[in-house]
Amino acid sequence: MRAAVYEGPRTVTVKDVPDARIEHPTDILVKITSTNICGSDLHMYEGRTSFETGRTLGHENLGQVVEVGKAVGKVKVGDWVVLPFNIACGFCKQCEQGLTSYCLTMQPDPGKAGAAYGFAEMGPYQGGQAELLRVPYGDFNALRLGEDAAERQLDYVMLADIFPTGYHATEMAGVKPGDQTLVYGAGPVGLMAAYSALLKGAGRVWVADHQPDRLRLAEEIGAIPVNTAEEDPAEVVKEATLGLGADNGCECVGYQAHDPQGREDGTLTMNGLIDAVRFTGGLGVVGVFLPEDPGAADTQGKAEAQGKMPIDFGMLWFKGLKVGTGQAPVKRYNRALRDLIAGGKAEPGFLVSHELDLDEAPSAYEHFDNRDDGWTKVVLHPQAGNGNGARAHTRKDSRKDSRHSAGPASHRTVEQLRHEAAKAGIEGRSHMNRQQLEQALDR
Numbered sequence: 001m002r003a004a005v006y007e008g009p010r011t012v013t014v015k016d017v018p019d020a021r022i023e024h025p026t027d028i029l030v031k032i033t034s035t036n037i038c039g040s041d042l043h044m045y046e047g048r049t050s051f052e053t054g055r056t057l058g059h060e061n062l063g064q065v066v067e068v069g070k071a072v073g074k075v076k077v078g079d080w081v082v083l084p085f086n087i088a089c090g091f092c093k094q095c096e097q098g099l100t101s102y103c104l105t106m107q108p109d110p111g112k113a114g115a116a117y118g119f120a121e122m123g124p125y126q127g128g129q130a131e132l133l134r135v136p137y138g139d140f141n142a143l144r145l146g147e148d149a150a151e152r153q154l155d156y157v158m159l160a161d162i163f164p165t166g167y168h169a170t171e172m173a174g175v176k177p178g179d180q181t182l183v184y185g186a187g188p189v190g191l192m193a194a195y196s197a198l199l200k201g202a203g204r205v206w207v208a209d210h211q212p213d214r215l216r217l218a219e220e221i222g223a224i225p226v227n228t229a230e231e232d233p234a235e236v237v238k239e240a241t242l243g244l245g246a247d248n249g250c251e252c253v254g255y256q257a258h259d260p261q262g263r264e265d266g267t268l269t270m271n272g273l274i275d276a277v278r279f280t281g282g283l284g285v286v287g288v289f290l291p292e293d294p295g296a297a298d299t300q301g302k303a304e305a306q307g308k309m310p311i312d313f314g315m316l317w318f319k320g321l322k323v324g325t326g327q328a329p330v331k332r333y334n335r336a337l338r339d340l341i342a343g344g345k346a347e348p349g350f351l352v353s354h355e356l357d358l359d360e361a362p363s364a365y366e367h368f369d370n371r372d373d374g375w376t377k378v379v380l381h382p383q384a385g386n387g388n389g390a391r392a393h394t395r396k397d398s399r400k401d402s403r404h405s406a407g408p409a410s411h412r413t414v415e416q417l418r419h420e421a422a423k424a425g426i427e428g429r430s431h432m433n434r435q436q437l438e439q440a441l442d443r
Ligand SMILES: NC(=O)c1ccc[n+]([C@@H]2O[C@H](COP(=O)([O-])OP(=O)(O)OC[C@H]3O[C@@H](n4cnc5c(N)ncnc54)[C@H](O)[C@@H]3O)[C@@H](O)[C@H]2O)c1
Pocket: 038, 039, 040, 041, 042, 043, 161, 162, 165, 184, 185, 186, 187, 188, 189, 190, 208, 209, 210, 211, 214, 228, 252, 253, 254, 255, 256, 257, 258, 259, 268, 269, 285, 286, 287, 288, 326, 327, 328, 371
């Protein structure tokens, strides 16, 4: 089968590898039709992890079941499924508590916890940027999808990681209706955190980044963009909240945080949030931080290469901030978020900029890694070349015409709807109520 294989820093090739197959009676085998490139892949792509050369990447996977092991009871051949990036057993001490991102039995190293497809330090499993994927404990790990799965892959594939991960950031931060929330990072994860906060009814959500194309998407879903090349997010937030600060904050950047000029400093986002969030507020940190990053020795310093970051712990303690960290337990949220998508209440596929053939993975990695303008999220279709899956095309242009891209209208404030109405040149908008504005924008 064809697969996107890591060959060393900034080198991915697509080549033939041995077919994935059923290895245990509880496995299922999935023909992958959509598989995303993630910001987490970029840490590996850049050689900033221990990821082994020769391994297949890809942990955000969706497809159709083509074979099931003898002990599989629920999942059937032909089912459309989306796979949480975490691989979990369902019966260990962690899984029993819903902490599937720290499963003890799928991680072979007793000093560690948690497993994932095609991921550094998360077990030996191959990734799904390939034609086929072996899924251990298929009954537990696969989330089955409804009849609209094939047509709405761009929305449902986000359930493998970034939608639940963004949602998890807001859960750890404690986002509630009416809250004012600051998100660092307008990458796919930050956008999903902002989207989740808005779905939960947050009053105001700021998204900080220095990439204008990503900030535009944040604005489209109803968040307030903060360009860090021009403004300090903590100052913006404090000014807007009578000096109190945001109720909570989400870190969606990770240890390779950098200034707008590209100089790495892993403390920028944490210290920004400690400054910006009010006394006793909450922080949800889903951006990846690692105990070992040999690559940091050159870019950030020796201490940072061991994951030691000089964050403002004194101020964090003084403010009584609560902090949640770590890999997201996707299974805790994916079923409910699937039903929001199925019910038309969430369309996380709005951030997809490119749908490409698997064979185009090498250049897709290069563009996404450069954060080239307009490359917000890449979905690869391994079956496209076989005439057996979605055809590859970019979504960038069609997105502009799609009113879906702005997210569900009901999750935007009247102020935001009026702002959109102004952009669309709708007359009489200042006297319209929510319903009238929604109708006018619908036309
Ligand atoms: N915890 C989990 O379960 C989980 C799951 C998925 C991804 N992640 C991690 O989340 C992070 C984000 O993922 P992504 O796919 O959005 O990655 P990405 O690299 O596409 O996006 C990161 C964004 O952060 C911005 N950025 C960099 N430095 C910044 C700074 N100082 N201030 C503000 N913005 C800054 C970049 O411009 C970029 O737009 C990564 O570390 C990824 O590994 C964690």
